[in-house]
Amino acid sequence: MSSISVTRIQRELKDIKSECSGQNIKIELYNDEYTNLRGEIVGPPETPYHGGVFKLIIKIPESYPFNPPKVSFETKIWHPNISSVTGAICLDILKDQWAAALTLRTVLLSLQALLSDAEPDDPQDAVVARQFKENKRAFLKTAKFWAQHYAHAPGPVDKDCVEKLKKATEMGFFKDVSLEALSKYSWNLETAIQHLTN
Amino acid sequence: MEPSTDQPGTSHSTTNPISDGSGENNGQFECNICLDTAKDAVISYCGHLFCWPCLHQWLETKPNRQECPVCKAGIGKDKVVPLYGRGSTNNQDPREKLPPRPQAQRPEAENRNPGFPGLNFGDGSFQMSFGIGAFPFGFFGTLFNINDGRPRPPPFGGAQYQDEQMLSRVFLWVAVILMFWLFFL
Secondary structure (H helix, E strand, O other): OOHHHHHHHHHHHHHHHHHHHHOOEEEEEOOOOOOEEEEEEEOOOOOOOOOOEEEEEEEOOOOOOOOOOEEEEOOOOOEOOEOOOOOEEOOHHHOOOOOOOOOHHHHHHHHHHHHHOOOOOOOOOHHHHHHHHHOHHHHHHHHHHHHHHHHOOOOOOOHHHHHHHHHHHHOOOOHHHHHHHHHHOOOOHHHHHHHHHO | OOHHHHOEOEHHHOOOOOOOOOOOOOOOOEOOOOOOEOOOEEEEOOOOEEEHHHHHHHHHHOOOOOEOOOOOOEOOHHHEEEOOOOOOOOOOOHHHHOOOOOOOOOOOOOOOOOOOOHHHOOOHHHHHHHHHHHHHHHHHHHHOOOOOOOOOOOOOOOHHHHHHHHHHHHHHHHHHHHHHHHHHO
């Protein structure tokens, strides 16, 4: 670990403590070596993610800040630019548009902005992106249900979703797998079950 | 420079001092890359402050995309201005301090097969005799281990050394047998 990356992370963590109390983001060390961090962002208002707490895995490469940190979602999320399976993120500043003056704070703020403004034309999860474009209502319903189910977002839960998920789990399928299938087939119970049995 | 620049968290730095390029005008002199007080400071034409070593490393990381890390304006070694504070004893241009980039080298073109005539003469008998004539010289070349940048021989007495000795003896015998075959058949 080069010393510049360590001193910079120390510096950033100090600044985040003094600045980000009101910004709904949080970053803390995961180990003592400044290579592994955990972040948290709160879903922004007027989105299906509103109020959900999304945990992030942040890995700092040795060449930080000259190369971007590796960030992925630990909390499952239904979003066109985030893999619903692995949590991998498609965001330009985490790839070729990274600049050394960006910080973990600005990355987390960008991710919050990404939750508000999806880019379905540059998707990470093709299934979610197609649903976003072709069936926006189903997308919003699914994204909100996922936020409530995995990220503890507040608000009344969609009864239709709960019922269908219950039916699928009663048939002996795991909850996560059932939710994934139902989400993929826009809450059409029959096709989801058909997919699960195959 | 005011001493308070080294103490973020005082009333002096209530606004954001870093990372989005808006904070440099309120008495902060922090490098936009290492976030520490800039050493060997340089400033870009777009107005952003860096330590020269930090900026140098950034430019080395992205040789194809020389952009300001803050605002993505064009930037380069000749597009930054060094800053000299009052009383600094060393007024050397910070850009000269880092070891300069290694200079491009221009090795002599390697002249392979100097004067090799074999391909020009289609006549089979000549090639045959040439091959025989050259054979022992090439062989001696390897035997005397002429220094031509190959890995060093293994240490005396090691397992690899013994293996190589054995191989060399085998090849010597093959060569001797071949010569006998050529001369007497």
